[in-house]
Amino acid sequence: MTPREASEKEAGAPPVLGIGMVGYAFMGAAHSQGWRTAGHVFDLPLRPALAAICGRDASSVEAAARKHGWAATETDWRALIARDDVQVVDICTPGDSHAEIAIAALEAGKHVLCEKPLANSVAEAEAMVRAAEAARERGQLAMVGFNYRRVPAIAYARTLIAEGRLGTLRHVRVTYLQDWLVDPAFPLTWRLKREHAGSGALGDLGAHIIDLAQFLTGEPLVGVSALAETFVKERPILSGASAGLSATGGGETGPVTVDDAALFTGRLASGALASFEATRMAAGRKNALHLEINGELGSLAFDLERLNELSFHDHTEPAVSSGFRRILVTESAHPYLEAWWPPGHALGYEHTFVHQARDLVEAVAAGKDPAPSFADGLQVQRVLAAVEDSAAKNAVYTPVPQQHA
Numbered sequence: 501m502t503p504r505e506a507s508e509k510e511a512g513a514p515p516v517l518g519i520g521m522v523g524y525a526f527m528g529a530a531h532s533q534g535w536r537t538a539g540h541v542f543d544l545p546l547r548p549a550l551a552a553i554c555g556r557d558a559s560s561v562e563a564a565a566r567k568h569g570w571a572a573t574e575t576d577w578r579a580l581i582a583r584d585d586v587q588v589v590d591i592c593t594p595g596d597s598h599a600e601i602a603i604a605a606l607e608a609g610k611h612v613l614c615e616k617p618l619a620n621s622v623a624e625a626e627a628m629v630r631a632a633e634a635a636r637e638r639g640q641l642a643m644v645g646f647n648y649r650r651v652p653a654i655a656y657a658r659t660l661i662a663e664g665r666l667g668t669l670r671h672v673r674v675t676y677l678q679d680w681l682v683d684p685a686f687p688l689t690w691r692l693k694r695e696h697a698g699s700g701a702l703g704d705l706g707a708h709i710i711d712l713a714q715f716l717t718g719e720p721l722v723g724v725s726a727l728a729e730t731f732v733k734e735r736p737i738l739s740g741a742s743a744g745l746s747a748t749g750g751g752e753t754g755p756v757t758v759d760d761a762a763l764f765t766g767r768l769a770s771g772a773l774a775s776f777e778a779t780r781m782a783a784g785r786k787n788a789l790h791l792e793i794n795g796e797l798g799s800l801a802f803d804l805e806r807l808n809e810l811s812f813h814d815h816t817e818p819a820v821s822s823g824f825r826r827i828l829v830t831e832s833a834h835p836y837l838e839a840w841w842p843p844g845h846a847l848g849y850e851h852t853f854v855h856q857a858r859d860l861v862e863a864v865a866a867g868k869d870p871a872p873s874f875a876d877g878l879q880v881q882r883v884l885a886a887v888e889d890s891a892a893k894n895a896v897y898t899p900v901p902q903q904h905a
């Protein structure tokens with residue numbers, strides 16, 4: 501314990517929970533905000549400390565540490581995991597390294613937060629679930645970073661559905677549309693290579709909407725029928741380092757080995773029908789995640805680009821006066837809102853990472869399983885694999901295995 505920690509302990513400050521993060525670009529910046537802010541907004545039982553950040557290039561990782569407020573740096577994730585001041589390992593790297601880092605961290609006695617999709621294959625995700633279960637016996641927790649569950653309007657939608665306000669569910673309709681691949685000159689970053697990303701729009705955007713559909717309904721998808729396409733098959737090979745979403749290419753080209761877009765329908769366990777579209781080729785759509793759920797008693801609709809709002813139609817009201825109404829999800833009684841601003845003072849994208857940090861810290865302090873678990877991540881991975889199998893057979897209906905890891 502440092503002299504500062506000792507005096508803080510005496511002053512009644514909560515004990516420190518040391519965070520070590522691997523990767524420091526897009527998600528690294530977002531998670532840094534989450535860890536920095538959570539303890540200053542919510543009254544947490546443990547105080548997240550940004551202990552150390554890891555990247556492969558020493559000068560870049562030092563610059564990232566200064567920018568985002570991390571106390572120390574490492575250039576090898578194994579060294580990060582071995583640090584005594586790190587109790588939680590936060591994995592913000594591409595999918596090809598999730599399994600190796602997560603399993604090693606759990607075996608080293610650390611709690612783990614891993615970005616989505618959990619892995620690049622079902623086999624990797626199964627191994628991660630087995631490691632998480634073994635670690636759970638020793639008191640370590642594992643969580644996957646499906647941050648959209650932590651949009652207050654989404655969390656509130658889950659409450660309304662769980663309370664039965666929509667009755668028996670009939671339809672789930674979700675689209676997640678972006679446009680950063682429309683330009684054929686966009687270079688061949690890791691997100692366009694199967695060996696690094698696992699899949700394309702499917703694993704990147706589709707994973708989010710599969711998780712949301714299963715989270716909101718409380719039911720697994722049991723089968724899918726899918727089409728996928730790679731519209732631009734060759735792209736300029738990247739010159740220099742890339743942040744993944746914005747970069748410049750050189751003169752030579754190489755093959756794109758993942759999908760640009762995936763469309764699929766599915767059945768939920770209850771028999772409700774679901775439809776999904778994930779693409780990075782929808783010109784004009786930036787981060788357009790639209791969701792609608794219809795049940796026998798009503799409907800809910802949500803648009804991520806207006807994330808403080810939830811549309812609700814109560815079909816039990818008289819037809820003459822019923823219709824969709826806009827709920828502004830900023831009341832202190834709404835999920836996560838008790839610690840933020842007065843009603844109507846909107847939240848944004850970055851707050852989902854603050855909520856994610858809060859939820860994991862509270863789970864660690866209470867020794868309770870956090871959600872979404874690695875098992876939830878595995879279920880999403882199985883749906884992703886079933887979508888790929890179905891798309892390879894031109895939309896043949898493909899069951900999603902439900903068995904345990």
Ligand SMILES: NC(=O)c1ccc[n+]([C@@H]2O[C@H](COP(=O)([O-])OP(=O)(O)OC[C@H]3O[C@@H](n4cnc5c(N)ncnc54)[C@H](O)[C@@H]3O)[C@@H](O)[C@H]2O)c1
Binds near residue numbers: 525
């Ligand atoms: N939750 C979300 O909304 C969301 C959004 C974007 C990305 N993601 C997920 O986050 C993960 C990272 O994506 P990103 O957009 O931050 O990518 P990025 O390209 O912006 O950053 C990746 C980082 O990982 C580092 N890295 C790669 N391999 C490494 C290794 N072996 N050791 C140490 N560092 C390594 C890179 O240097 C870089 O800092 C992916 O799994 C992605 O699917 C989630």
